[in-house]
Amino acid sequence: MTKTKFTVPAWNEVGASNQAIFDNLKSALGFVPNLYAALAYSDTGLGNYLQFQNGKTSLSNKEKEVINLVVSQVNGCRYCQSAHTVLGKMNGFTDDQIIEIRGGAASFDAKLDSLANLTYEIASNKGQPSSDAVENFFAAGYTKGSLVDVIIAIADKIVMNYLHKITDVPIDFPIAPELNATVAQHKCSC
Numbered sequence: 001m002t003k004t005k006f007t008v009p010a011w012n013e014v015g016a017s018n019q020a021i022f023d024n025l026k027s028a029l030g031f032v033p034n035l036y037a038a039l040a041y042s043d044t045g046l047g048n049y050l051q052f053q054n055g056k057t058s059l060s061n062k063e064k065e066v067i068n069l070v071v072s073q074v075n076g077c078r079y080c081q082s083a084h085t086v087l088g089k090m091n092g093f094t095d096d097q098i099i100e101i102r103g104g105a106a107s108f109d110a111k112l113d114s115l116a117n118l119t120y121e122i123a124s125n126k127g128q129p130s131s132d133a134v135e136n137f138f139a140a141g142y143t144k145g146s147l148v149d150v151i152i153a154i155a156d157k158i159v160m161n162y163l164h165k166i167t168d169v170p171i172d173f174p175i176a177p178e179l180n181a182t183v184a185q186h187k188c189s190c
Contacts, residue, residue, distance in 0.1 A: 006166075007169075008037045021046050052156060058146050063112070065091050067115070067154060067157065068153070070102065072161055073179070074123040075123070077160070080164065082174060102179055103179060113140075115137065115150070118134065
């Protein structure tokens, strides 16, 4: 059976509501990321996703990037690894910190380390982290509400990871480096 080819929908190939969103994205970001454009295959998908992604949360942008980087690594999504490497840098992480986070740790910050570890365990164990990971998360100062927000952020990233794995639209960010064997063995069996 021949694999269906997904191209990146252009502005004139999407409905009016998605055209308006494309215009807003281009104005805000300077371009429409290919994976966002792929959501526009659905007349409602892009708008629904952006509303979900931009919902209120107790997590900081830096914490959300920890989640995005870990989940994208666990799911092997090169597009999201690349996009969130750029966003991670914009939120103050160094290249070395981003690599470590992708491996499920953040030794440079105890609170973020507990978040990275819990996120890794949730994502890699299909929602069944160890009790130690959960308790370390709470001991670091997070709340039950924070845990709910982490799970929502993981779900957000899974949507995009899966969308890219299926559509394989071109990556339009600088390609994130592969994890070296030492970092990959630290936590991540991905």
